[in-house]
Amino acid sequence: MTLHVxxxxxxxxxxxxxxxxxxxxxxxxxxxxxHLQTRGGAWAEELAAGRVFRVAVNQDIVALDARLPDxxxxxxxxxxxxx
Amino acid sequence: MTLHVxxxxxxxxxxxxxxxxxxxxxxxxxxxxxHLQTRGGAWAEELAAGRVFRVAVNQDIVALDARLPDxxxxxxxxxxxxx
Amino acid sequence: xxKILVGAEAFDLGVEVDAMRRGRTDIGAIASFVGLARDLNExxxxxxxxxxxxxxxxxxxxxALVGEACSRWSLLDVTVIHRxxxxxxxxxxxxxxxxxxxxxxxFAACEFIMDALKTRAPFWKKEETPDGERWVEARASDDAxxxxxxxT
Amino acid sequence: xxKILVGAEAFDLGVEVDAMRRGRTDIGAIASFVGLARDLNExxxxxxxxxxxxxxxxxxxxxALVGEACSRWSLLDVTVIHRxxxxxxxxxxxxxxxxxxxxxxxFAACEFIMDALKTRAPFWKKEETPDGERWVEARASDDAxxxxxxxT
Numbered sequence: 001m002t003l004h005v006x007x008x009x010x011x012x013x014x015x016x017x018x019x020x021x022x023x024x025x026x027x028x029x030x031x032x033x034x035h036l037q038t039r040g041g042a043w044a045e046e047l048a049a050g051r052v053f054r055v056a057v058n059q060d061i062v063a064l065d066a067r068l069p070d071x072x073x074x075x076x077x078x079x080x081x082x083x
Numbered sequence: 084m085t086l087h088v089x090x091x092x093x094x095x096x097x098x099x100x101x102x103x104x105x106x107x108x109x110x111x112x113x114x115x116x117x118h119l120q121t122r123g124g125a126w127a128e129e130l131a132a133g134r135v136f137r138v139a140v141n142q143d144i145v146a147l148d149a150r151l152p153d154x155x156x157x158x159x160x161x162x163x164x165x166x
Numbered sequence: 167x168x169k170i171l172v173g174a175e176a177f178d179l180g181v182e183v184d185a186m187r188r189g190r191t192d193i194g195a196i197a198s199f200v201g202l203a204r205d206l207n208e209x210x211x212x213x214x215x216x217x218x219x220x221x222x223x224x225x226x227x228x229x230a231l232v233g234e235a236c237s238r239w240s241l242l243d244v245t246v247i248h249r250x251x252x253x254x255x256x257x258x259x260x261x262x263x264x265x266x267x268x269x270x271x272x273f274a275a276c277e278f279i280m281d282a283l284k285t286r287a288p289f290w291k292k293e294e295t296p297d298g299e300r301w302v303e304a305r306a307s308d309d310a311x312x313x314x315x316x317x318t
Numbered sequence: 319x320x321k322i323l324v325g326a327e328a329f330d331l332g333v334e335v336d337a338m339r340r341g342r343t344d345i346g347a348i349a350s351f352v353g354l355a356r357d358l359n360e361x362x363x364x365x366x367x368x369x370x371x372x373x374x375x376x377x378x379x380x381x382a383l384v385g386e387a388c389s390r391w392s393l394l395d396v397t398v399i400h401r402x403x404x405x406x407x408x409x410x411x412x413x414x415x416x417x418x419x420x421x422x423x424x425f426a427a428c429e430f431i432m433d434a435l436k437t438r439a440p441f442w443k444k445e446e447t448p449d450g451e452r453w454v455e456a457r458a459s460d461d462a463x464x465x466x467x468x469x470t
Contacts, residue, residue: 009370009442010453052456056440059375075372075440079456082369082400082441083269083353083412083432092218092290093301135304139288142223158220158288162304165217165248165289166201166260166280166421180332183352191357191407197428198350200335201421205343255343269353270463273429276349280421311422 001025001070003032008077011053014042029055030064032074053078084108084153086115091160094136097125112138113147115157135162167243168236170228172219174251177261186243186265193242197272198263199280205255207302210295215302217250217259220288224248231282235264238278239271246279248289278315285312319395320388322380324371326403329413338395338417345394349424350415351432357407359454362447367454369402369411372440376400383434387416390430391423398431400441430467437464 003022012018026032033055037047047053054061056075057068068074086105095101109115116138120130130136137144139158140151151157171177179200187193203215232244243265253259262279266272291302323329331352339345355367384396395417405411414431418424443454 006372008372008440009444056372056375059372059378061438075375077372077440078442078453080437080440081443081454081456082371082439083436089220091220091288092292139220139223142220142226144286158223160220160288161290161301163285163288164291164302164304165219165287166284178332179335179350180330183331187352187354187408187410189408191355193354193408194356196352196354198331198352199421199425200339200348200350202339202345202348203343204346204419256339256341256345258339267356269351269429269432270459273351273425273432277421277425280425307422 001068001072003068004071004073005032006073006075008075010078011046011076014046016042024068027067028064029057029062029066029068029074032068033064033076036076047076054080084151084155086151087154087156088115089156089158091158093161094129094159097129099125107151110150111147112140112145112149112151112157115151116147116159119159130159136160137162168229168232169245169247170225170232171247172221172224172228172250174249176249177247177258179258179261179263182245182247182261183263186245186263190242192267193265194267195269195272196263196265197269197276198261199276200258201260201280203253203255203257203259207293210293210297212255213294214252214254215294216252216292218290218292219248219250223288227287228283231279231286234282235275235279239266239275241266241271241275244275244279246283248283248287250289281308281311281315284308320381320384321397321399322377322384323399324373324376324380324402326401328401329399329410331410331413331415334397334399334413335415338397338415342394344419345417346419347421347424348415348417349421349428350413351428352410353412353432355405355407355409355411359445362445362449364407365446366404366406367446368404368444370442370444371400371402375440379439380435383431383438386434387427387431391418391427393418393423393427396427396431398435400435400439402441433460433463433467436460
């Protein structure tokens with residue numbers, strides 16, 4: 001499936017990337033995270049087990065076992081700190 | 084002792100009196116209330132046992148058994164309804 | 167920095183809150199409240215209301231409850247303004263604004279001051295309704311709201 | 319009547335609250351909150367901060383949490399404004415104003431919206447300190463504040 005993936009705040013800076021389109025063979029948010037970890041470097045570090053980050057699918061925050069619909073907009077970002 | 088007594092809101096209207104100076108022989112706020120009840124009419128009615136009113140001595144709300152200092156400013160009024 | 171005002175004049179929330187924060191960079195949170203005269207109360211239309219108070223005791227009571235708020239929470243500034251006299255539906259009656267470093271304290275202190283004011287400050291409302299004038303009765307819900315803040 | 323706005327522009331609390339009450343006589347209570355940029359956080363001086371957000375999801379998240387507030391409390395109007403971009407100490411960041419017939423609901427909904435916004439709306443703060451730039455870390459106290467509103 002094709003995904004549009006967005007990164008925000010510290011993750012955007014550490015990955016050096018705000019957004020990308022991905023052809024992706026997995027099924028869930030956890031699969032996507034595992035795939036991104038294989039890129040190594042900041043990807044492996046920031047998305048490692050035990051690191052705290054959030055995943056939103058089509059602009060709703062989801063749990064890591066959420067299934068990804070085709071053409072989904074997926075965003076990965078640190079816990080929010082607004083207000 | 085001499086007291087300066089003030090009445091507010093519904094009590095002021097029913098007594099037809101906003102303030103008065105009183106020579107008073109009693110000791111407590113309850114004594115003053117009993118004395119005022121003897122005036123009969125609205126006084127007896129509004130200050131009867133079971134009616135809800137407040138007494139302030141020198142601008143602090145007190146319980147009925149509070150002793151009255153000489154020259155005290157005593158106010159009798161309905162429960163407050165500001166804000 | 168506390169400002170306590172009782173009078174007939176209208177107030178402006180924006181002006182009061184701007185005055186609190188002007189020239190300061192240590193305030194993180196300002197919680198505020200405005201109470202307004204409604205056109206309906208206890209099922210009757212209200213054409214106007216008149217607020218009576220006990221001059222002297224009013225300021226003393228407000229000062230005491232603001233002081234209590236300042237001793238319970240870490241506050242940077244407090245403003246309380248309460249109008250008296252005749253007011254029309256839609257008119258602001260009371261303003262409470264509380265500045266603090268953090269929002270939890272600002273919210274708690276602002277609500278505490280309003281709840282305490284409702285039961286401890288000597289104001290009385292008289293409403294003009296189609297059936298004539300009537301004094302507003304104290305509400306049990308206001309006593310309950312104030313009692314929430316009592317510490318054991 | 320709900321107004322939700324995310325942008326770089328400054329806002330004016332007085333203007334927003336006046337807009338809520340203008341021409342109405344049914345509002346009894348307006349609780350409002352303004353969050354401001356402070357010059358100190360976590361022990362470091364803060365010269366400025368930059369707020370980043372997730373355009374689209376921000377508005378969706380704010381709309382959802384305002385809708386949740388409207389379903390939990392009887393509200394007459396709600397305004398939420400959140401700024402993004404670079405802000406200086408003393409600058410207002412966020413405004414929440416809630417109009418209701420009664421103060422208890424206005425206070426509760428206003429505080430709920432702020433607590434929910436802190437944990438559910440995609441904003442991130444980056445501070446400029448003497449030691450360089452740093453992203454603000456999420457605070458456990460914000461999670462705790464939001465959890466207070468969870469219904470069992």
